[in-house]
Amino acid sequence: MKSADIDVSGPVQVFQAPCLEGVPHGFLGRRGGVSGGEIAGLNCGLGANDDPALVAENRDRAVMAVAPWARLLGVYQIHSADCVMVGDKPWNEVQRPKADALVVDRPGIVLGILTADCAPVLFADRDAGVVGAAHAGWKGAFAGITDSTIAAMEARGAKRERIVAAVGPCIAQASYEVDSGFRDQFLRRDPATEAFFVAGREAHYQFDLEGFVASQLKRAGIARVEGLGLDTYADPQAFYSYRRATHLGEADYGRQISLIALPQD
Incomplete structure (x- = not known):
């Protein structure tokens, strides 16, 4: 089914992880937005050929669906292992740092990560009051983006034995x-x-991105790791997918x- 033929009407769809209960968060799909054509729905990326005003409305x-009291902050994603900490003077959209994860230890900021098959990972240490968000494509995951995010959280008082992490919708192994x-x-x-590769057609394999990212988190000593098991490629009505579009x-x-954001004061 071509993207332009998909019905993405209805309210904004928010998927949540049990391990992040009590922490304002959400993995959003493509329903409930105002973009049209091949990117119909809740397109939140400026990299698409979309009207910036529509992207702003979608954002x-x-x-509003997750943390209506907070200011959205993101990064210019480059498939790296770089994580940045939000300081006293958050950057603006034009001056976004080039990185693939960000961490905050104060309320009023909601961290945003964009994906279209890569794995979004949301982190929280409730006791320390620190949250993080990472864009884990295979390159970033291989390079250690989750380790960088954990280290940045620890620099603000988090402890890996208290951190919980959820791996959101991404392209599945199949x-x-x-x-x-x-x-x-x-x-x-x-x-x-x-263990994350299954043989397919000759000289090809099926890669388990979610499983690999989850394994990196567990190896780092994260207290609780959950994968949502949602395949962006296989569900065009719910998610965007770079590979499917290709x-x-x-x-x-x-x-x-x-x-993801810290709870409102």
Whole structure:
């Protein structure tokens, strides 16, 4: 089904993780937005060929669904292992730092991460009053973006034995075909990562991105890790997907947003 034919009407759809109960958060899909055409729905990414005014409206709707009292803050995502800390003077949209994760230890800010098959990861240490959000595509996950986020949270008083983390909607193993060269770079660094690859057609494998990201979090000693098990590729009515748009020959694709904030004072 072509994206332009998909019905994305209705209210903004928010998926939540039990481990983050009590922390304002949400992994949002594509329903409930004002964008049209191939990116119909709640496109929150300026990288798509979309009217910036529509993107702004979509972002406002997303924030209203999760933390209406807070100011949205994001980063210029580059598939890196870089995490930034929100300081006393948050940046503006034009001056976003280049990074793939951000951490905050004060209320009034809602952190936003954009994805379209990559894995969004939301973190919280309730006792320390610190939350984080990371964009974990395979490159960032391989480079250590989750470790960088944990380290930034610890610098603000969090403890990894108290941190909980949820891996949101991303491309699932059944939908994520990779070649042998992709697999080999993982095995060269750690032969145990073979567990995240299942043989497919000749010289190709199916990669478990969610499982790999979750394993990185568990290996780091995170107290509780949950994966939502939602496949962005396989559910066009709920999610945007870069790979699906490519396979359909579409010229553009939208980005969904994942949000987390500290509770309001």
